[in-house]
Amino acid sequence: MDYTLESSLMNALFESLVELIRRTSAEIPEDVHRALLASLEEEKKGTIAESALKIIDRNIALAKQKSQPICQDTGSIIFYVDVPIGFDQLAFEKTCREAVTASTKKGYLRQNSVDSLTGVNDGTNVGPGAPTVHFHQHHSPTVSVRLMLKGGGCENVGAQYSLPLEKLHANRDLDGCRRVILDAVVQAQGKGCGPGILGVCIGGDRATGYEYSKQQFLRMLDDRNSDPRLDALEQDILKTANELGIGPMGFGGKTTLLGVKICAANRLPASFFVSISYMCWAYRRQGIELDADHAIARWLY
Amino acid sequence: MIRLQTPLTEAAVRGLRVGQEVSLSGVVYTGRDAVHKYLHEGGLLPDGVSFHDGVIYHCGPVVMKEPNGDWKVTAAGPTTSIREEPYQAQIIRDFGVRAVIGKGGMGDQTMAACKEYGCVYLHAIGGAAQVLAECVRKVRGVSFLEKFGSPEAIWELEVVDFPAVVTIDAHGNSRHREILAHSQAELAKRL
Ligand code: SF4
Numbered sequence: 001m002d003y004t005l006e007s008s009l010m011n012a013l014f015e016s017l018v019e020l021i022r023r024t025s026a027e028i029p030e031d032v033h034r035a036l037l038a039s040l041e042e043e044k045k046g047t048i049a050e051s052a053l054k055i056i057d058r059n060i061a062l063a064k065q066k067s068q069p070i071c072q073d074t075g076s077i078i079f080y081v082d083v084p085i086g087f088d089q090l091a092f093e094k095t096c097r098e099a100v101t102a103s104t105k106k107g108y109l110r111q112n113s114v115d116s117l118t119g120v121n122d123g124t125n126v127g128p129g130a131p132t133v134h135f136h137q138h139h140s141p142t143v144s145v146r147l148m149l150k151g152g153g154c155e156n157v158g159a160q161y162s163l164p165l166e167k168l169h170a171n172r173d174l175d176g177c178r179r180v181i182l183d184a185v186v187q188a189q190g191k192g193c194g195p196g197i198l199g200v201c202i203g204g205d206r207a208t209g210y211e212y213s214k215q216q217f218l219r220m221l222d223d224r225n226s227d228p229r230l231d232a233l234e235q236d237i238l239k240t241a242n243e244l245g246i247g248p249m250g251f252g253g254k255t256t257l258l259g260v261k262i263c264a265a266n267r268l269p270a271s272f273f274v275s276i277s278y279m280c281w282a283y284r285r286q287g288i289e290l291d292a293d294h295a296i297a298r299w300l301y
Numbered sequence: 302m303i304r305l306q307t308p309l310t311e312a313a314v315r316g317l318r319v320g321q322e323v324s325l326s327g328v329v330y331t332g333r334d335a336v337h338k339y340l341h342e343g344g345l346l347p348d349g350v351s352f353h354d355g356v357i358y359h360c361g362p363v364v365m366k367e368p369n370g371d372w373k374v375t376a377a378g379p380t381t382s383i384r385e386e387p388y389q390a391q392i393i394r395d396f397g398v399r400a401v402i403g404k405g406g407m408g409d410q411t412m413a414a415c416k417e418y419g420c421v422y423l424h425a426i427g428g429a430a431q432v433l434a435e436c437v438r439k440v441r442g443v444s445f446l447e448k449f450g451s452p453e454a455i456w457e458l459e460v461v462d463f464p465a466v467v468t469i470d471a472h473g474n475s476r477h478r479e480i481l482a483h484s485q486a487e488l489a490k491r492l
Contacts (some may be wrong), residue, residue: 048322048466055426055464062431069427072363072376108373110363121450153381153405153427169492179492184485189477191381191405193427240491244484249427250406251466252320252480282428 010095012294016026017099017145019296022108023135023284024147025069028060028301030233031221032197032258032283036060039195039255041250048232049253053195056248056281071282075149077131082144085137089182093133097126109149120270144300146287147220154192154280159184160209163272172272173234184276185241185257190250193280197259198237198283201275204265211295216261217279225262234260236262248281258283308354309399311419317467319476323423327461328441329356329402333380335453336445337388340396347444349456352396359385359403361452363430364440372440374458376419376430382422390414406468415471422469424476427434434461 028036037057043050053208063070079096103109104125113130125131161180163172168183170176172271181200188196191219201209237260245264247253258281267273287300305313307327316325330352345431346352363376382389382403390410399420401407404427415421425433439459446454468476 048320051322051464052426052466055429057434059426059429059432062435066431068431069376070430072351072378072430073363107363107365110376149427157383182488182492186481186488189406189481189484190427191383193404240488243491244487246480246484249404249424249466250477250480251424251468252476252483280428 003154009294010091013095013290014102016288016290016294016296017096018103018106018108020145020147020286020288021099021103022067022106024284025074025108025176027064028069028070028283028284031301032061035221035258036195036281039258042254043248044254047253047295049247049255052134052248052251053255055059060175067114069108069110070284071151071280072110073151073153074112075151075284076155077125078148078150078214079131079133080136080144080146080148081133081135083135084141084143085139087137087143089135092203096131096133100125100131142289143294144287144289146300147285149216149284150214151193151280151282152279154196157184157188157192158210158213158277159187160206160272162275163274174229176238177274178233180274181237181276182240184278185237185246186244188278189246190248192278193282194246194250195248195255195258195281197279197283198257199277200260200262202262202264203267204273204275205268205271206275207209207271208265209273210277211264212263213275213277217277217283217285218265221259221260228265229260230262230264234262305400307356309356310354311312311399314399314421314454315471319467319470319474319479321467323348323465323467325356325400325423325465326461327356327459329358329458329460329463330360330423331454331456331458332357333359333361333448333453334384335449336455337385337392340392341388346396347455349442350444350457352392352398354397354399356400356402357392358396358458359401362434362437362456364456366450372443374434374437374440374456377434377437377458378428378430379425379433381405382407391420402463402465404474412469412475414471416473419471421467422470423463423465424468425463433463436460448456449492453473461478
Protein backbone atom coordinates (compact mmCIF):
# COMPACT_ATOMS: atom_id res chain seq x y z
CA MET A 1 0.00 0.00 0.00
CA ASP A 2 1.27 3.46 -0.83
CA TYR A 3 0.70 6.05 1.84
CA THR A 4 2.41 8.98 0.15
CA LEU A 5 0.02 11.89 0.42
CA GLU A 6 -1.22 13.25 -2.88
CA SER A 7 -2.04 16.91 -3.10
CA SER A 8 -5.82 16.42 -2.97
CA LEU A 9 -5.39 14.42 0.22
CA MET A 10 -3.02 17.06 1.58
CA ASN A 11 -5.63 19.75 0.95
CA ALA A 12 -8.32 17.74 2.71
CA LEU A 13 -5.96 17.04 5.60
CA PHE A 14 -5.15 20.73 5.86
CA GLU A 15 -8.85 21.62 6.09
CA SER A 16 -9.47 18.90 8.68
CA LEU A 17 -6.56 20.08 10.82
CA VAL A 18 -7.65 23.73 10.70
CA GLU A 19 -11.11 22.67 11.86
CA LEU A 20 -9.56 20.54 14.61
CA ILE A 21 -7.55 23.55 15.79
CA ARG A 22 -10.55 25.88 15.65
CA ARG A 23 -12.75 23.56 17.65
CA THR A 24 -10.05 22.70 20.18
CA SER A 25 -9.39 26.38 20.85
CA ALA A 26 -13.02 27.53 21.03
CA GLU A 27 -14.91 24.59 22.55
CA ILE A 28 -14.27 22.86 25.83
CA PRO A 29 -14.68 19.06 25.58
CA GLU A 30 -17.94 17.64 26.96
CA ASP A 31 -16.32 15.59 29.72
CA VAL A 32 -14.53 18.67 31.06
CA HIS A 33 -17.64 20.82 30.84
CA ARG A 34 -19.63 18.20 32.76
CA ALA A 35 -17.00 18.17 35.52
CA LEU A 36 -17.03 21.98 35.75
CA LEU A 37 -20.83 22.05 35.99
CA ALA A 38 -20.77 19.35 38.68
CA SER A 39 -18.29 21.41 40.70
CA LEU A 40 -20.47 24.49 40.31
CA GLU A 41 -23.26 22.51 41.99
CA GLU A 42 -20.91 21.52 44.79
CA GLU A 43 -19.74 25.00 45.75
CA LYS A 44 -21.68 26.88 48.39
CA LYS A 45 -24.13 29.40 46.98
CA GLY A 46 -23.08 33.00 47.25
CA THR A 47 -19.35 32.27 47.60
CA ILE A 48 -16.63 33.70 45.39
CA ALA A 49 -15.83 30.13 44.35
CA GLU A 50 -19.32 29.88 42.93
CA SER A 51 -19.05 33.22 41.12
CA ALA A 52 -15.69 32.25 39.65
CA LEU A 53 -17.14 29.02 38.25
CA LYS A 54 -20.15 30.86 36.89
CA ILE A 55 -17.91 33.28 35.02
CA ILE A 56 -15.91 30.33 33.70
CA ASP A 57 -19.12 28.71 32.49
CA ARG A 58 -20.27 31.91 30.81
CA ASN A 59 -16.87 32.19 29.16
CA ILE A 60 -17.15 28.66 27.78
CA ALA A 61 -20.54 29.48 26.24
CA LEU A 62 -19.37 32.80 24.76
CA ALA A 63 -16.23 31.31 23.22
CA LYS A 64 -18.22 28.56 21.54
CA GLN A 65 -20.88 30.94 20.29
CA LYS A 66 -18.33 33.38 18.85
CA SER A 67 -15.91 30.69 17.72
CA GLN A 68 -13.13 32.53 19.54
CA PRO A 69 -10.36 31.19 21.79
CA ILE A 70 -11.61 30.16 25.24
CA CYS A 71 -8.47 31.68 26.71
CA GLN A 72 -6.17 34.10 24.94
CA ASP A 73 -3.17 31.96 25.81
CA THR A 74 -3.74 29.34 23.16
CA GLY A 75 -0.86 27.37 24.58
CA SER A 76 1.75 24.94 23.37
CA ILE A 77 0.37 23.11 20.36
CA ILE A 78 0.85 19.37 20.78
CA PHE A 79 -0.39 16.80 18.25
CA TYR A 80 -0.61 13.07 18.95
CA VAL A 81 -1.09 11.16 15.73
CA ASP A 82 -1.87 7.44 15.31
CA VAL A 83 -0.94 6.26 11.85
CA PRO A 84 -0.80 3.02 9.86
CA ILE A 85 2.56 1.44 9.09
CA GLY A 86 4.22 3.14 6.11
CA PHE A 87 2.34 6.44 6.52
CA ASP A 88 4.09 9.57 5.20
CA GLN A 89 4.85 11.32 8.47
CA LEU A 90 6.97 14.03 6.85
CA ALA A 91 4.15 15.23 4.61
CA PHE A 92 1.74 15.06 7.52
CA GLU A 93 3.96 17.14 9.76
CA LYS A 94 4.45 19.74 7.05
CA THR A 95 0.65 20.01 6.69
CA CYS A 96 0.33 20.37 10.46
CA ARG A 97 2.68 23.32 10.41
CA GLU A 98 0.77 24.95 7.57
CA ALA A 99 -2.52 24.41 9.38
CA VAL A 100 -1.10 26.02 12.52
CA THR A 101 0.08 29.09 10.63
CA ALA A 102 -3.27 29.41 8.83
CA SER A 103 -5.20 29.01 12.09
CA THR A 104 -3.09 31.75 13.62
CA LYS A 105 -3.97 34.10 10.75
CA LYS A 106 -7.65 33.30 11.27
CA GLY A 107 -7.37 34.14 14.98
CA TYR A 108 -8.06 30.61 16.27
CA LEU A 109 -4.60 30.74 17.82
CA ARG A 110 -2.81 33.73 19.30
CA GLN A 111 0.63 34.64 17.95
CA ASN A 112 2.15 32.67 20.75
CA SER A 113 5.56 31.31 19.88
CA VAL A 114 8.75 33.16 20.69
CA ASP A 115 12.34 32.50 19.58
CA SER A 116 14.05 31.66 22.85
CA LEU A 117 17.35 33.27 21.90
CA THR A 118 16.21 36.52 20.26
CA GLY A 119 12.81 37.01 21.91
CA VAL A 120 11.28 37.53 18.47
CA ASN A 121 7.70 36.38 17.85
CA ASP A 122 7.34 36.03 14.09
CA GLY A 123 3.59 35.53 14.40
CA THR A 124 3.45 32.12 12.70
CA ASN A 125 3.44 29.82 15.75
CA VAL A 126 5.93 27.65 13.88
CA GLY A 127 9.59 27.23 14.76
CA PRO A 128 11.99 24.77 16.38
CA GLY A 129 9.85 22.43 18.50
CA ALA A 130 6.66 24.28 17.67
CA PRO A 131 4.24 22.73 17.09
CA THR A 132 5.13 19.35 18.57
CA VAL A 133 3.96 16.29 16.67
CA HIS A 134 4.14 12.81 18.22
CA PHE A 135 3.55 9.87 15.89
CA HIS A 136 2.57 6.37 16.93
CA GLN A 137 2.15 3.52 14.48
CA HIS A 138 -0.68 1.09 14.78
CA HIS A 139 -1.95 -1.90 12.79
CA SER A 140 -5.26 -0.28 11.86
CA PRO A 141 -5.56 1.56 8.50
CA THR A 142 -7.11 4.64 10.16
CA VAL A 143 -5.41 7.92 11.00
CA SER A 144 -6.45 9.71 14.16
CA VAL A 145 -5.18 13.06 15.36
CA ARG A 146 -5.44 14.32 18.92
CA LEU A 147 -4.59 17.90 19.74
CA MET A 148 -3.82 19.53 23.06
CA LEU A 149 -3.38 23.27 23.61
CA LYS A 150 -1.43 23.48 26.84
CA GLY A 151 -1.42 26.88 28.50
CA GLY A 152 1.68 28.54 29.90
CA GLY A 153 0.38 29.62 33.31
CA CYS A 154 -0.48 26.05 34.22
CA GLU A 155 2.69 24.66 32.66
CA ASN A 156 4.67 26.92 35.00
CA VAL A 157 3.22 25.20 38.08
CA GLY A 158 4.15 21.69 36.91
CA ALA A 159 6.84 20.00 39.01
CA GLN A 160 9.24 17.10 38.97
CA TYR A 161 10.34 15.46 42.22
CA SER A 162 13.24 13.10 42.76
CA LEU A 163 12.64 10.55 45.51
CA PRO A 164 13.60 10.07 48.27
CA LEU A 165 12.90 13.65 49.36
CA GLU A 166 13.69 14.11 53.01
CA LYS A 167 12.07 17.52 53.37
CA LEU A 168 8.66 16.00 52.53
CA HIS A 169 9.36 12.61 54.18
CA ALA A 170 8.79 11.10 50.78
CA ASN A 171 10.30 7.66 50.26
CA ARG A 172 10.43 5.54 47.14
CA ASP A 173 6.96 4.09 47.52
CA LEU A 174 3.36 5.03 46.76
CA ASP A 175 3.05 7.02 49.97
CA GLY A 176 6.10 9.04 48.90
CA CYS A 177 4.44 9.64 45.53
CA ARG A 178 1.27 10.79 47.28
CA ARG A 179 3.22 13.25 49.41
CA VAL A 180 4.97 14.94 46.52
CA ILE A 181 1.87 15.09 44.32
CA LEU A 182 -0.10 16.79 47.10
CA ASP A 183 2.84 19.11 47.72
CA ALA A 184 2.64 20.14 44.07
CA VAL A 185 -1.06 20.94 44.53
CA VAL A 186 -0.33 23.18 47.53
CA GLN A 187 2.58 24.88 45.76
CA ALA A 188 0.39 25.56 42.72
CA GLN A 189 -2.44 27.14 44.75
CA GLY A 190 -4.65 28.88 42.18
CA LYS A 191 -1.75 30.03 40.00
CA GLY A 192 -2.39 27.51 37.24
CA CYS A 193 -5.96 28.80 36.76
CA GLY A 194 -7.60 26.11 38.83
CA PRO A 195 -9.70 24.09 39.21
CA GLY A 196 -7.03 22.03 37.53
CA ILE A 197 -6.38 18.52 36.34
CA LEU A 198 -3.19 16.65 37.21
CA GLY A 199 -1.36 14.36 34.83
CA VAL A 200 1.30 12.37 36.67
CA CYS A 201 3.99 9.89 35.70
CA ILE A 202 5.70 7.79 38.32
CA GLY A 203 9.12 6.73 37.01
CA GLY A 204 10.72 7.25 33.61
CA ASP A 205 13.60 9.67 33.13
CA ARG A 206 13.35 13.44 33.38
CA ALA A 207 12.17 13.82 29.79
CA THR A 208 9.85 10.82 29.46
CA GLY A 209 8.38 11.43 32.91
CA TYR A 210 7.02 14.82 31.86
CA GLU A 211 6.07 13.49 28.44
CA TYR A 212 3.97 10.66 29.85
CA SER A 213 2.48 12.94 32.49
CA LYS A 214 1.10 15.15 29.68
CA GLN A 215 -0.22 12.18 27.74
CA GLN A 216 -2.47 11.43 30.71
CA PHE A 217 -4.51 14.46 29.62
CA LEU A 218 -5.64 12.46 26.59
CA ARG A 219 -7.71 10.23 28.89
CA MET A 220 -11.39 10.95 29.47
CA LEU A 221 -11.83 12.88 32.66
CA ASP A 222 -14.31 10.38 34.10
CA ASP A 223 -12.49 7.18 33.13
CA ARG A 224 -10.93 4.92 35.76
CA ASN A 225 -7.39 3.64 35.85
CA SER A 226 -7.15 -0.04 34.93
CA ASP A 227 -4.40 -0.54 37.52
CA PRO A 228 -6.14 -0.76 40.90
CA ARG A 229 -3.13 0.71 42.78
CA LEU A 230 -3.01 3.77 40.55
CA ASP A 231 -6.79 4.03 40.55
CA ALA A 232 -6.78 4.17 44.34
CA LEU A 233 -4.05 6.82 44.31
CA GLU A 234 -5.94 8.93 41.74
CA GLN A 235 -9.14 8.85 43.79
CA ASP A 236 -7.30 9.56 47.02
CA ILE A 237 -5.43 12.56 45.63
CA LEU A 238 -8.56 14.01 44.07
CA LYS A 239 -10.48 13.71 47.32
CA THR A 240 -7.65 14.98 49.52
CA ALA A 241 -6.82 17.93 47.25
CA ASN A 242 -10.45 19.00 47.32
CA GLU A 243 -10.37 19.04 51.12
CA LEU A 244 -7.55 21.60 51.23
CA GLY A 245 -9.78 24.61 50.58
CA ILE A 246 -7.73 26.14 47.75
CA GLY A 247 -10.71 26.34 45.40
CA PRO A 248 -11.19 27.91 41.96
CA MET A 249 -8.46 30.50 41.20
CA GLY A 250 -7.15 29.89 44.72
CA PHE A 251 -10.01 32.00 46.12
CA GLY A 252 -10.93 29.25 48.60
CA GLY A 253 -13.63 26.63 48.04
CA LYS A 254 -14.27 22.96 47.47
CA THR A 255 -13.05 22.52 43.93
CA THR A 256 -9.29 22.52 43.74
CA LEU A 257 -8.98 19.72 41.19
CA LEU A 258 -11.37 18.29 38.60
CA GLY A 259 -9.37 15.13 38.03
CA VAL A 260 -6.14 13.24 38.60
CA LYS A 261 -4.62 10.87 36.03
CA ILE A 262 -1.56 8.80 36.88
CA CYS A 263 0.60 6.36 34.95
CA ALA A 264 3.78 4.49 35.76
CA ALA A 265 6.86 3.90 33.61
CA ASN A 266 9.89 1.79 34.42
CA ARG A 267 12.82 3.62 35.95
CA LEU A 268 16.50 2.98 36.54
CA PRO A 269 17.46 1.56 39.92
CA ALA A 270 19.29 4.84 40.58
CA SER A 271 16.40 7.24 39.93
CA PHE A 272 12.82 7.66 41.02
CA PHE A 273 11.09 10.65 39.46
CA VAL A 274 7.53 11.75 39.97
CA SER A 275 6.58 14.19 37.20
CA ILE A 276 3.47 16.29 37.51
CA SER A 277 1.80 18.35 34.79
CA TYR A 278 -0.99 20.73 35.70
CA MET A 279 -3.78 21.52 33.25
CA CYS A 280 -5.89 24.62 33.83
CA TRP A 281 -9.70 24.63 33.70
CA ALA A 282 -9.36 25.78 30.08
CA TYR A 283 -8.54 22.16 29.25
CA ARG A 284 -8.36 22.24 25.49
CA ARG A 285 -8.02 18.87 23.81
CA GLN A 286 -9.91 17.35 20.94
CA GLY A 287 -9.36 14.62 18.41
CA ILE A 288 -10.49 13.49 15.01
CA GLU A 289 -10.47 10.27 13.08
CA LEU A 290 -9.92 10.79 9.37
CA ASP A 291 -11.74 8.96 6.60
CA ALA A 292 -10.01 7.61 3.48
CA ASP A 293 -10.18 11.07 1.89
CA HIS A 294 -8.73 12.68 5.01
CA ALA A 295 -11.95 14.48 5.83
CA ILE A 296 -13.14 14.29 9.43
CA ALA A 297 -14.94 10.98 9.96
CA ARG A 298 -15.68 11.53 13.64
CA TRP A 299 -14.70 13.49 16.72
CA LEU A 300 -12.95 11.62 19.50
CA TYR A 301 -14.01 13.59 22.59
CA MET B 302 -20.88 42.77 45.09
CA ILE B 303 -19.33 46.20 45.47
CA ARG B 304 -19.48 48.67 42.63
CA LEU B 305 -16.37 50.68 41.90
CA GLN B 306 -16.11 53.62 39.52
CA THR B 307 -12.90 55.23 38.36
CA PRO B 308 -11.27 57.53 39.32
CA LEU B 309 -10.97 55.65 42.62
CA THR B 310 -10.73 57.59 45.84
CA GLU B 311 -8.37 56.55 48.60
CA ALA B 312 -11.38 56.20 50.92
CA ALA B 313 -13.18 53.83 48.56
CA VAL B 314 -10.06 51.70 48.22
CA ARG B 315 -9.35 51.63 51.93
CA GLY B 316 -12.96 50.55 52.47
CA LEU B 317 -12.34 47.26 50.63
CA ARG B 318 -11.47 43.97 52.35
CA VAL B 319 -10.01 40.72 51.01
CA GLY B 320 -12.63 38.28 49.79
CA GLN B 321 -15.02 40.95 48.53
CA GLU B 322 -16.29 40.78 44.99
CA VAL B 323 -16.18 43.99 43.03
CA SER B 324 -17.58 45.18 39.75
CA LEU B 325 -15.47 47.90 38.21
CA SER B 326 -16.58 50.50 35.69
CA GLY B 327 -14.60 53.33 34.15
CA VAL B 328 -11.12 53.41 32.68
CA VAL B 329 -8.31 50.89 33.07
CA TYR B 330 -4.85 50.93 31.52
CA THR B 331 -3.20 47.67 30.49
CA GLY B 332 0.42 47.28 31.42
CA ARG B 333 2.61 44.24 31.64
CA ASP B 334 6.29 43.34 31.60
CA ALA B 335 7.68 45.93 29.19
CA VAL B 336 5.71 48.85 30.67
CA HIS B 337 6.60 47.97 34.26
CA LYS B 338 10.28 47.62 33.48
CA TYR B 339 10.26 50.87 31.49
CA LEU B 340 8.60 52.87 34.29
CA HIS B 341 10.84 51.28 36.90
CA GLU B 342 13.88 52.44 34.94
CA GLY B 343 12.65 56.03 35.04
CA GLY B 344 10.60 56.11 31.82
CA LEU B 345 7.80 58.66 31.59
CA LEU B 346 4.17 58.05 30.79
CA PRO B 347 3.06 59.46 27.45
CA ASP B 348 1.03 62.70 27.38
CA GLY B 349 -2.57 62.16 28.31
CA VAL B 350 -1.93 58.93 30.24
CA SER B 351 -2.23 59.15 34.01
CA PHE B 352 -2.38 56.33 36.54
CA HIS B 353 -3.29 58.77 39.32
CA ASP B 354 -6.29 57.33 41.24
CA GLY B 355 -6.38 54.86 38.39
CA VAL B 356 -6.18 51.17 37.59
CA ILE B 357 -3.43 49.09 35.96
CA TYR B 358 -4.54 45.85 34.38
CA HIS B 359 -1.94 43.09 33.88
CA CYS B 360 -3.23 42.02 30.51
CA GLY B 361 -2.00 41.53 26.98
CA PRO B 362 -5.27 41.90 25.11
CA VAL B 363 -5.98 40.71 21.60
CA VAL B 364 -7.07 43.85 19.75
CA MET B 365 -8.30 43.95 16.16
CA LYS B 366 -8.75 46.96 13.91
CA GLU B 367 -12.30 47.29 12.60
CA PRO B 368 -13.01 48.36 9.01
CA ASN B 369 -13.90 51.89 10.25
CA GLY B 370 -10.53 52.20 11.97
CA ASP B 371 -11.78 51.62 15.54
CA TRP B 372 -10.04 49.14 17.80
CA LYS B 373 -11.94 46.17 19.16
CA VAL B 374 -10.79 43.96 22.01
CA THR B 375 -11.52 40.30 21.24
CA ALA B 376 -9.79 38.66 24.22
CA ALA B 377 -8.79 40.30 27.48
CA GLY B 378 -8.02 37.88 30.30
CA PRO B 379 -5.48 38.69 33.01
CA THR B 380 -1.86 37.56 32.86
CA THR B 381 0.25 36.32 35.78
CA SER B 382 1.02 39.26 38.04
CA ILE B 383 3.95 38.00 40.05
CA ARG B 384 6.34 38.86 37.22
CA GLU B 385 5.75 42.54 38.04
CA GLU B 386 6.56 42.09 41.73
CA PRO B 387 10.03 43.70 41.42
CA TYR B 388 8.47 46.89 40.00
CA GLN B 389 4.91 47.16 41.29
CA ALA B 390 5.47 48.79 44.70
CA GLN B 391 7.49 51.63 43.20
CA ILE B 392 4.91 52.22 40.46
CA ILE B 393 2.07 52.30 42.99
CA ARG B 394 4.02 54.89 44.96
CA ASP B 395 5.27 57.06 42.11
CA PHE B 396 2.15 57.10 39.95
CA GLY B 397 -0.61 57.06 42.56
CA VAL B 398 -2.17 53.78 41.38
CA ARG B 399 -5.29 52.77 43.34
CA ALA B 400 -5.90 49.28 41.98
CA VAL B 401 -3.92 46.61 40.18
CA ILE B 402 -5.84 43.88 38.34
CA GLY B 403 -4.22 40.58 37.45
CA LYS B 404 -4.13 36.93 38.36
CA GLY B 405 -2.23 34.66 40.71
CA GLY B 406 -1.59 37.28 43.38
CA MET B 407 1.49 39.33 44.27
CA GLY B 408 4.14 39.34 46.96
CA ASP B 409 5.03 41.13 50.17
CA GLN B 410 6.45 44.30 48.61
CA THR B 411 3.25 44.96 46.70
CA MET B 412 1.19 44.13 49.76
CA ALA B 413 3.19 46.65 51.81
CA ALA B 414 2.80 49.32 49.12
CA CYS B 415 -0.97 48.70 49.01
CA LYS B 416 -1.12 49.34 52.73
CA GLU B 417 1.13 52.38 52.75
CA TYR B 418 -0.24 54.23 49.73
CA GLY B 419 -3.85 53.01 49.63
CA CYS B 420 -4.10 50.51 46.79
CA VAL B 421 -5.70 47.08 46.28
CA TYR B 422 -4.99 44.02 44.18
CA LEU B 423 -8.01 42.75 42.30
CA HIS B 424 -7.93 39.18 41.05
CA ALA B 425 -9.73 38.63 37.75
CA ILE B 426 -10.77 35.19 36.51
CA GLY B 427 -7.80 33.67 34.71
CA GLY B 428 -8.69 32.33 31.30
CA ALA B 429 -12.02 34.16 31.06
CA ALA B 430 -10.84 36.01 27.96
CA GLN B 431 -14.26 36.25 26.32
CA VAL B 432 -16.31 37.35 29.32
CA LEU B 433 -13.75 40.01 30.19
CA ALA B 434 -13.49 41.21 26.58
CA GLU B 435 -17.25 41.79 26.67
CA CYS B 436 -16.76 44.15 29.62
CA VAL B 437 -14.53 46.33 27.45
CA ARG B 438 -16.91 48.73 25.76
CA LYS B 439 -14.43 50.98 24.08
CA VAL B 440 -10.74 51.36 23.33
CA ARG B 441 -9.94 54.99 24.06
CA GLY B 442 -6.37 54.93 22.91
CA VAL B 443 -3.06 53.13 22.83
CA SER B 444 0.50 54.15 23.66
CA PHE B 445 3.81 52.43 22.94
CA LEU B 446 2.19 50.25 20.27
CA GLU B 447 5.28 50.46 18.05
CA LYS B 448 7.77 50.42 20.89
CA PHE B 449 6.50 47.38 22.82
CA GLY B 450 4.14 45.57 20.41
CA SER B 451 0.42 45.07 20.82
CA PRO B 452 0.21 42.76 23.89
CA GLU B 453 2.75 44.90 25.80
CA ALA B 454 1.38 48.32 24.83
CA ILE B 455 -0.61 50.57 27.18
CA TRP B 456 -4.23 50.24 26.07
CA GLU B 457 -6.71 52.67 27.58
CA LEU B 458 -9.92 50.71 27.96
CA GLU B 459 -13.38 51.77 28.99
CA VAL B 460 -14.91 48.93 31.01
CA VAL B 461 -18.36 48.29 32.41
CA ASP B 462 -19.03 45.87 35.28
CA PHE B 463 -15.63 44.21 35.12
CA PRO B 464 -15.78 41.41 37.75
CA ALA B 465 -12.91 40.74 40.15
CA VAL B 466 -12.16 39.73 43.71
CA VAL B 467 -10.12 41.73 46.25
CA THR B 468 -7.28 39.40 47.20
CA ILE B 469 -4.85 41.97 48.65
CA ASP B 470 -6.36 44.91 50.52
CA ALA B 471 -4.97 48.15 51.89
CA HIS B 472 -4.83 46.76 55.43
CA GLY B 473 -2.02 44.28 55.05
CA ASN B 474 -4.24 41.29 54.28
CA SER B 475 -3.66 38.83 51.48
CA ARG B 476 -6.13 36.13 50.54
CA HIS B 477 -3.24 34.31 48.86
CA ARG B 478 -1.26 34.14 52.07
CA GLU B 479 -4.32 33.04 54.08
CA ILE B 480 -5.28 30.26 51.68
CA LEU B 481 -1.69 29.04 51.43
CA ALA B 482 -1.37 28.77 55.21
CA HIS B 483 -4.79 27.15 55.53
CA SER B 484 -4.14 24.58 52.80
CA GLN B 485 -0.71 23.70 54.23
CA ALA B 486 -2.27 23.07 57.63
CA GLU B 487 -5.07 20.97 56.13
CA LEU B 488 -2.58 18.93 54.14
CA ALA B 489 -0.42 18.31 57.22
CA LYS B 490 -3.44 16.64 58.86
CA ARG B 491 -3.83 14.30 55.90
CA LEU B 492 -0.30 13.01 55.44
S1 SF4 C 1 -3.31 28.80 32.74
FE1 SF4 C 1 -4.87 28.22 31.23
S2 SF4 C 1 -6.68 29.45 31.67
FE2 SF4 C 1 -4.95 30.36 32.74
S3 SF4 C 1 -4.22 31.94 31.36
FE3 SF4 C 1 -3.00 30.11 30.98
S4 SF4 C 1 -4.06 28.99 29.33
FE4 SF4 C 1 -5.48 30.53 30.15
